Every structure is written in C-alpha cells, then in structure tokens.
Amino acid sequence: MELFRLKKPLSLMSQSKRFGILSVVVVILSLGLIFTKGFNYGIDFAGGTLVQVKYEGKAPIDKVRKAISVDKNYESASVTYFGSEEEIVIRTKMSSKALGEDISDKMTQLLKGTGKFEVRRVDMVGAKVGSELREKGLMSMFLAILGILIYVSFRFEWRFAVASVMALVHDVTIAMGAVVLFGIEVNLDTLAALLTILGYSLNDTIIVFDRIREGIRTIKDPSLGSIIDESVTQTLSRTTLTSLTTFFVVLTLFLFGGEIIRGFSFTLLVGVVVGTYSSIFVASPILMWLGFDVSNFREKEAEKLKREKEKEKMRAMYEQGTI
Amino acid sequence: MLLGIKSDIAIASRTKSIAGSIKYLFDDEDIIFDDLRIVDGEKVTFELLDSDDVSKVTALLKKEIQGTVISQNGMKFTLQMTPEEMAKTKQNAIKQAVDTIRNRLNEFGLAEPTVAKQGENKILVEVPGIKTQADEQRIRELIARAAHLQLMAVDEDRAARVSTMSAAEAKSYGDVILKDVNTNEKYLLRQIPVLDGSMLTDAKVGFDKSNMPVINFSLNGQGAKIFGDFTAKAVGKRMAVVLDNKVYSAPVIRERIGGGHVQISGNFKLEEAHDIAIALRSGALLAPVFVMEKRSVGPSLGADSIKASSLALALGFILVIGFMVIYYGMAGVIANVALIGNLFLILAIMSLFGATLTLPGMAGIVLTVGMAVDANVIINERIRELLHEGKSIAKSIEDGYDNAFTAILDANVTTLIAAVVLYAYGTGAIKGFALTMSIGILASMLTAIVGTHGIYQWLLPKMNRKRLNFWFGIKSEEGVK
Numbered sequence: 001m002e003l004f005r006l007k008k009p010l011s012l013m014s015q016s017k018r019f020g021i022l023s024v025v026v027v028i029l030s031l032g033l034i035f036t037k038g039f040n041y042g043i044d045f046a047g048g049t050l051v052q053v054k055y056e057g058k059a060p061i062d063k064v065r066k067a068i069s070v071d072k073n074y075e076s077a078s079v080t081y082f083g084s085e086e087e088i089v090i091r092t093k094m095s096s097k098a099l100g101e102d103i104s105d106k107m108t109q110l111l112k113g114t115g116k117f118e119v120r121r122v123d124m125v126g127a128k129v130g131s132e133l134r135e136k137g138l139m140s141m142f143l144a145i146l147g148i149l150i151y152v153s154f155r156f157e158w159r160f161a162v163a164s165v166m167a168l169v170h171d172v173t174i175a176m177g178a179v180v181l182f183g184i185e186v187n188l189d190t191l192a193a194l195l196t197i198l199g200y201s202l203n204d205t206i207i208v209f210d211r212i213r214e215g216i217r218t219i220k221d222p223s224l225g226s227i228i229d230e231s232v233t234q235t236l237s238r239t240t241l242t243s244l245t246t247f248f249v250v251l252t253l254f255l256f257g258g259e260i261i262r263g264f265s266f267t268l269l270v271g272v273v274v275g276t277y278s279s280i281f282v283a284s285p286i287l288m289w290l291g292f293d294v295s296n297f298r299e300k301e302a303e304k305l306k307r308e309k310e311k312e313k314m315r316a317m318y319e320q321g322t323i
Numbered sequence: 324m325l326l327g328i329k330s331d332i333a334i335a336s337r338t339k340s341i342a343g344s345i346k347y348l349f350d351d352e353d354i355i356f357d358d359l360r361i362v363d364g365e366k367v368t369f370e371l372l373d374s375d376d377v378s379k380v381t382a383l384l385k386k387e388i389q390g391t392v393i394s395q396n397g398m399k400f401t402l403q404m405t406p407e408e409m410a411k412t413k414q415n416a417i418k419q420a421v422d423t424i425r426n427r428l429n430e431f432g433l434a435e436p437t438v439a440k441q442g443e444n445k446i447l448v449e450v451p452g453i454k455t456q457a458d459e460q461r462i463r464e465l466i467a468r469a470a471h472l473q474l475m476a477v478d479e480d481r482a483a484r485v486s487t488m489s490a491a492e493a494k495s496y497g498d499v500i501l502k503d504v505n506t507n508e509k510y511l512l513r514q515i516p517v518l519d520g521s522m523l524t525d526a527k528v529g530f531d532k533s534n535m536p537v538i539n540f541s542l543n544g545q546g547a548k549i550f551g552d553f554t555a556k557a558v559g560k561r562m563a564v565v566l567d568n569k570v571y572s573a574p575v576i577r578e579r580i581g582g583g584h585v586q587i588s589g590n591f592k593l594e595e596a597h598d599i600a601i602a603l604r605s606g607a608l609l610a611p612v613f614v615m616e617k618r619s620v621g622p623s624l625g626a627d628s629i630k631a632s633s634l635a636l637a638l639g640f641i642l643v644i645g646f647m648v649i650y651y652g653m654a655g656v657i658a659n660v661a662l663i664g665n666l667f668l669i670l671a672i673m674s675l676f677g678a679t680l681t682l683p684g685m686a687g688i689v690l691t692v693g694m695a696v697d698a699n700v701i702i703n704e705r706i707r708e709l710l711h712e713g714k715s716i717a718k719s720i721e722d723g724y725d726n727a728f729t730a731i732l733d734a735n736v737t738t739l740i741a742a743v744v745l746y747a748y749g750t751g752a753i754k755g756f757a758l759t760m761s762i763g764i765l766a767s768m769l770t771a772i773v774g775t776h777g778i779y780q781w782l783l784p785k786m787n788r789k790r791l792n793f794w795f796g797i798k799s800e801e802g803v804k
Contacts, residue, residue, distance in 0.1 A: 002796065151737055156733075164737075172428075195741075195745060202738055203694060205700065205732045206737055242696065248643065249692070250639070253635045256636040258631035261631070
C-alpha cells in the first residue's frame, strides 16, 4: 500500500507566513492561559495528601464531606468523584510528617459509617519536596535544551539548532496551554508527558532537517524555499505515518487506559498533533527566517569534506610510511 | 516513600557520646573533675579540680578524642566539634541510615526493597509487595525506629523528688526525666549514659521465667568492661535500660555484672520483640528520619490500573503492527520482528536494573516503541524511493540503509542527550522515564539498524522485482523498467 506519491513538491514555504502567524497566536494564547489561569498543581508539586476511596455502589459524597470535616486537618479537603460514581478522591494541602501516623488508618476511621468502602491509594508529598521537584524539573529541561543546541550546531549548523529548539518550545508551550485550558492536574505523570513531547518533537524535527541537509547537497536549485519544499514533501509520508501510528497508540491509551492515566494520555495526544505540525510548518520556516544561506553552507560543507579527505590522505601516507 | 533525615540530632548524639567517653576516660585515669555537661547541644564543658591534672588532661583529650576543638579557660575546658567533623558526622548519619534501613528491611525478609540516598539529606525507600495495612504499619515502625539503646544510671540522690521536678531543674543537675514505656512512671536519670547501642554486638529474642518474650543482647569487649566497671561501683543503685528515650526496666544492681549480657524486658508482644531485636542488631539510626513523601497503592488499584493501561498499550501495539504489515508487506513484517525484539530488550534490561514499571516508565516505552517504528519507517521509505528510481533490490537496500542512517543517528542522539540530562538531574519517576527512554533508544538503534539489515541480507536471494508488492508494498510493475 502506498498513500503518498506526490509527483510535485508541495509549495509550503510560500504559505509559511500564515502558519507562522497561526503558531505565534496559539503560543501567545497558551502563554496567556498559563500566566493568567495558571497550572492546576497536583500534590506532586504543591504538596499535600491524596486519598482515593472506592465504595461498593454509589459513593455518598455529602456524607463523606461531613464525616471527614470532624478532623481539623481535613476541614478544607476537597472531595470529588474520580472516574466513576463509585470512586472518590479526597485532597488536602496538609501533609503528615510522622512516620508512625497512617493516613489510610485515619481515613478508615473517619469514614466509618458512610458505607462499605476500600482505601485504594494514599499519596503524601511534603511541600518542600514539591518546590524542589519543580526547580529540578525546570533546570533539567534547560540543560537538555542546551545539550541539544550544542549537538545540533555541531552536526548541522547553529540555525538548525535554534530552529529545532524553537519548534520544541513551541510544542511544549502549546501542550502546556492545553493542560491549563482543560484544567488537567499537573503532577509527575503530566510532566512525563511533557518530556515525552519534548523527545517526540525533537525526533520529528531532526528527521525533516536531515532531509533538508541532504537536499542542500543534492538538489540543484539554490533557493532554500524550494529545497525545503522538496525535502518536506519527501519526508511527508514518513512524518504522517509515524505520527499516525503514535497517535493511535496514544489514542487507545486515552480511551481505554482508565482515569488515572487520562491526564497523561491527553497531554500526549495534544503533543503528537502539535509536534507533527511544528516539524513541517514551524521548524523549517524558522530556518528560512533566520537567514540560512544555502551557498554558504555548501562551501563550508565542501571545505569540511576537503579537510577530511586531506586527513585521510595524510593517514594513508603515514600508514605507508611515506611521512 | 521519601524520608528526610534530621542530621542535627546526629551532631547532638555525637556530642553526647563524646561526653560519655570523657567521663569514662577520667574515671579510668582517676582524674577528679566536676560539672561535666552539654551546652547548646554541641559543646561539652567540664571543670578540673586539681591543677596538676591540666597537662595530663590536655594530652589525654588530644589523643583519645578526635575531631574537636579544645579551648581552655583556667581549669574550665570546652570541647566543640570542628566544622569538618560536623559535616562528616552528618554525612555518616545519612549513609548509616541508608545501610541500617536496608539491613532492617532485608532481615524482615521482604522481596527486593530499594533503599537509596537521594540528594544531600533524603532517603528513598521502595517496598513492593506489601499486602495488608497491618504489614505496612509494622514496616513503617521498623524503619522509623531509632533503636537508640542507652544504659543510664538512675540519679539516686534526687530520685525521690522526681514526681515534682521540672525538666529544666533536672537539666541543671545534668539529669533527664524519662518515662516508663508501660506505666508512664517517671525516672530521673543521669543525662550522660553509661553506654549506648554502639557497643552492642548481638540482640536476640528470648523468654524469661514467666515465658514472656524478652530481648537478650551482648556487648563487645569494651562495652562489657565499661558495664562491668560501672556495675561494680554502683551496687545497690538502679540502672535503667532505655530504648528510644523510653525506660523499659530499671533493676537494682545487686553485684558486678561481667560478660556483657543484658536483658530488656517490657511486656513485649512476640512480634514487637522480634522487630526491636532486628532494629537493635542493625544498629541505631544516628539521626531520626521523617516522611517527606509517601505513596502507596492498594493491591486492587495497582492491578486495575496496570490492567487497563497495559491492555490499552497492547491494543495500540497490535494496531501499529497490523498497520505496518498492511502498508509495507514483508518489509513491515521485518520491521515488526525488530519492534518486538526491541520491546523484549527494553523489558529485559529494565528488569536487570531492577526498575519498577511506573506510568512515566511506560511513557518511555511508548515513546521508544514509537521511535523504533519510526526508524523502520524511515528505512522502508528510503528503500521504496530507490526502488521507484529503478535501482536493483540489493542496491536499494544498501543505499536505503546508508541514506537513512544519518537521520536515525541524529534523531536518536539528540533525544538521547535529553534523556541523559533528565536522568542526571531528575528525581524518582523522571529518572525512571529517562532510563527507559535511554535504554529504548539504544535498543531501537540496534534492532532497527543492525537487526533488520541482517534479516534483509538473509532474505535477499529470495526477493525479486516482480513481487515488490509482496516484499515492499509497492506496485510491482511500476518498478520494472
């Protein structure tokens, strides 16, 4: 089976301004959401306690609220349904530091008389751990980006590096915007999803860039726009295929993976779509806007090749003992 | 469970043991002194009564007690730990806590507990396979137990007034008030212990005459000597066995006790005695620990969510595999072989590392399975392109791999860089994610580039251009020119 057999390259770069404007608008909207509405931090980052309780039959949520408000620590706790009407989640800002004190015992005791239930999960995170986690997460993202910049500059050129990082920031920002928009709780799973997007977007972009790099060497046309058009068209079938397969995996995860995994799979779903879009429509135009010069690159490449050949020659001579 | 450690307490108890050794040293050397006490929890002060002893004491302290700054004001001496010694003590405390907790969990007989130092002052403890809440409770108590054993002399001169004495007043005499573990009766004890658990060599559960569980412990040579000397001097007085600042018993010393065998009785339940013995054997925690983070998943939820997400993953996986075969024909089958091989490689290496499969870990697998498919898609697309150009199959495969190589290499290396940084800087779950991803990337490079290439070489003699649709999923007649 073959889906993409385009005889003529798509003319994408002539439309690049439109995509650019679209991306800038969406990124600004996302940033606006992030800064105005802000993240809905889960206990992983904010600190606190989460207790998940499953009842036999419908959970008596009002009774639960009443029962736990007896304890001062749980007065301001939020109680919500989780996944189904049988399960509830109780969240508080409070976190107990005493190793001996057991929250699930405490809950069992407080909820006595509200029906038949089972405490299924207890997560407790100290406030300090949360803020430390946030700092470390940001720091690691920053360092990862720095490392990528260096490697891509070395293997391609600095403009490729900047463009790939910009595409990456674009994707992660929009995904974060979606997380805020839909009020998804930000916890370690969401962070993992964002990191996955980071890896995915990068992978996608680099593969398109690899084709452009090859195109610069082999395509006669010296205009970068048409080289990009042709290279993107050549990789189009690969980009779409990979994205589709990944999208299906994530979609099944979203649909059948259960409530716990929903925030994670939703974030990924957004990321896959945005990541694919950005590697075609965002990363390559940035390359153009940064003033990438094809003939200059070719000269440098030629020089590199020459140097390498000379080196080889020297080595050959050395090995033959002529030096 | 992520535990924090109160390393300041380690400093305080180190100071206490310095004071203890000073007392023992001076008693041994017949040096008369007075007013030995601990100030601010980190200084030890005392006053000599005989000025002839000053030079002897200075030499003795220098020789026997290391890592302290000794300052002298006339006959008054002050000892304080050097900053390096303090840092060392804190570091030791956490290292020792990790070892101790691991030993305790191992002795408890749990399957593969993970105990690891995290950052400067945190300990990560992971215990899989806890079934009941009672078990969990027991394990938490076992971890948290400081197991700080002290043998302390009762201050018989003032003991009569203990019920009305304030803690501050007791402190002014160099005493502390501690309560009995069962009856809450108060005891007035000398603050500086005769000896502590560091000189203990073994602790076992035994039974006393009335068949109640007791804990028998043995002291090492030095401990036995100190204990013998002390009991010889203190006949008729009481000595308290103190565990974690609770008095378990305070028998009257009838005669000198040699041999260094001591018994703790305290109306134990058998289980409790067993756990205390483990804690004593594995040593005291130099500094107490507290919970910073705790996660527990009930067995039913664990099973539920694992079932749901693995089902979803399997479904997605089958979708991908089916799609590859439909789209690429035999080339898709070859890619799938690599994909499955890759999945097994990841799982095998992960179990080698003893990693637990968490949600972020699963995300790593999704991503790498995606990337492994991707590598094969790239290769297949390249081969197809060359076939369309009319090249021979052998040539198309060779050049296809060559052309695809840089793309796969660069894409994987950049992602690997991100993964390595995340592994180095991330904590807990992020580390798991990064590790899975790194393993997956390496495995997929191996299976996609080397593995499938080999299969193509092997199948090459059977391929022919008339059946391109079967082999590569493209129209056969088109390729034939």
